[in-house]
Amino acid sequence: MRLSRETIFMTTRVRFAPSPTGYLHIGSARTALFNYLFAKHTGGKFLLRIEDTDVQRSTEESTRSILDGLKWLELEHDEEIVYQSDNAPRHREIALKLLDEGKAYRDFTPKEERSGDVKAAIQERAREQKDMRDNPFRDLSKAESDAKADAGEPFAIRLKVAESGKTTFEDAVYGFQERDFSEIEDLVLLRSDGHPLYNLAVVCDDIEMRITHVIRGQDHLTNTHKQVLIYEALGVEKPTFAHLPLILAPNKGKLSKRKHGEVVSMTTYRDSGFLAAAFRNFLVLLGWSAGEEKEIYTMDELIGKFSLDHIHKNNAVFNFDANDPKHWTDDKAIWMNAEYVRTMPLEDLIPLVKAELKSAKLWRDEYDDDDKTHFEKTVDLIRERFFTLKDFSNQGRAFFSEDFDFDNAAIAKNLKKFPDLQTRLPELAGTLETVDDFTHDTLETVIKGFAEEKGVKFGVLMNGARTLLTGLAVGPSMLSVFETLGKEKTLRRLKSQVAWNQ
Numbered sequence: 001m002r003l004s005r006e007t008i009f010m011t012t013r014v015r016f017a018p019s020p021t022g023y024l025h026i027g028s029a030r031t032a033l034f035n036y037l038f039a040k041h042t043g044g045k046f047l048l049r050i051e052d053t054d055v056q057r058s059t060e061e062s063t064r065s066i067l068d069g070l071k072w073l074e075l076e077h078d079e080e081i082v083y084q085s086d087n088a089p090r091h092r093e094i095a096l097k098l099l100d101e102g103k104a105y106r107d108f109t110p111k112e113e114r115s116g117d118v119k120a121a122i123q124e125r126a127r128e129q130k131d132m133r134d135n136p137f138r139d140l141s142k143a144e145s146d147a148k149a150d151a152g153e154p155f156a157i158r159l160k161v162a163e164s165g166k167t168t169f170e171d172a173v174y175g176f177q178e179r180d181f182s183e184i185e186d187l188v189l190l191r192s193d194g195h196p197l198y199n200l201a202v203v204c205d206d207i208e209m210r211i212t213h214v215i216r217g218q219d220h221l222t223n224t225h226k227q228v229l230i231y232e233a234l235g236v237e238k239p240t241f242a243h244l245p246l247i248l249a250p251n252k253g254k255l256s257k258r259k260h261g262e263v264v265s266m267t268t269y270r271d272s273g274f275l276a277a278a279f280r281n282f283l284v285l286l287g288w289s290a291g292e293e294k295e296i297y298t299m300d301e302l303i304g305k306f307s308l309d310h311i312h313k314n315n316a317v318f319n320f321d322a323n324d325p326k327h328w329t330d331d332k333a334i335w336m337n338a339e340y341v342r343t344m345p346l347e348d349l350i351p352l353v354k355a356e357l358k359s360a361k362l363w364r365d366e367y368d369d370d371d372k373t374h375f376e377k378t379v380d381l382i383r384e385r386f387f388t389l390k391d392f393s394n395q396g397r398a399f400f401s402e403d404f405d406f407d408n409a410a411i412a413k414n415l416k417k418f419p420d421l422q423t424r425l426p427e428l429a430g431t432l433e434t435v436d437d438f439t440h441d442t443l444e445t446v447i448k449g450f451a452e453e454k455g456v457k458f459g460v461l462m463n464g465a466r467t468l469l470t471g472l473a474v475g476p477s478m479l480s481v482f483e484t485l486g487k488e489k490t491l492r493r494l495k496s497q498v499a500w501n502q
Helices: 005-009 026-041 060-072 084-100 118-128 142-150 198-208 218-234 257-264 266-271 276-284 299-305 331-343 346-359 372-385 408-416 421-432 440-454 458-470 478-485 487-495
Strands: 013-016 045-050 104-107 156-159 166-171 175-180 188-190 213-217 240-244
Touching: 013 026, 013 213, 026 045, 026 060, 026 213, 026 240, 026 276, 026 299, 045 060, 060 266, 084 104, 084 156, 084 188, 084 198, 084 218, 104 142, 156 218, 166 218, 166 240, 175 218, 188 198, 198 218, 213 218, 218 240, 257 266, 266 276, 276 299, 276 331, 331 372, 346 372, 372 478, 408 458, 421 440, 421 458, 421 487, 440 458, 440 478, 458 478, 458 487, 478 487
Parallel strands: 013 045, 213 240
Antiparallel strands: 104 156, 156 188, 166 175
């Protein structure tokens, strides 16, 4: 009786296996996340393999970008990274083993004839219902094959696929899968230059890494049928396969690096001020749900709830408008990020805001010392209307610097519409100079008294003050803004004529 891989190895082992030919794509990031969550849910291992066998396209820069993306998402791999190119000798050894066992054969077809469009040739054969096994070298005797090889004739090595039968496997997402042998060509395992091909390399590495579950995109279904044949030829129990629905563009077309550029790159979201926790949460809901109304989950909650049987069969859609700078990302992604900014524990948010302010050159060392509590209160006050970390250095800039811009619409709405404020706001500053207790309740009493005395509506006065103090038209409670900015800054900005002169 053949034991399952799960029984043999006991511990669940999954892998994320990107090709280093570009940045970490949103679809690949979700695949990594699903593998990570499944591994942690089952108490298993999450492994990382860099499939760098495409020498011409693989770059160190891409590898670094992928690693940076995984680090940002906080998907830490177990064990050492495996680089597929290091295993090429083993891949060749396995191909030669299959050749010796008669399960593969040498194909001496001239290279120029083999290098055509293989897929097109296969489809043409299928249309004409020709035998997929008509390679003249398939049934060459071992002696004849050895003689040609000894004579120095170049050859590829192909797996012999039986003339009749089916490949079958039970997919953890899409259920029972089968494909007729007549639809599968004799697979090339090694090129004539000794270079192992993808399907052989993947199977060899998954066996070597003791992978129990292969969780990857639906676009790999065709490859899986081919890889099942290699597992069977090697006499090794195949892993459990789980194919994930695709993530599509708004027009239901395929998301691609070429068409959609930075919109699908993890680097874009990291550098645009998204929170890793929020984007993980958004990603996991592109193709999975826990079967409940809830949408906001901590990592621990996701690990506790994640299972393969809750993965959707239908493709997910990533809604964005790449041509509109205001809608370059999915509305739900930005909403979810805002929820995290506004509700996550303050102690978790503070280091992220600190990093953003440092990047924008707005950080002052005193925030770590005497003003630490004040800094934390400031962040807590202004985060209510923010969507990303960038908002702290943009919309929130006035709370950390005297060098901030005034929104022209805010000036028109809150200041120039009420020209008397150009006199009243400096007068208010004069009144507030005598206030020692510069706190919310005291300020409210004094400012309401001033408004009544001068015949100015309290709301008009506050809105005008908001624009002078923050450069904006909306924001937190103005009394809290006065208190947070402090007496010195508040009085100086109320007296300033900079906004009025714009």
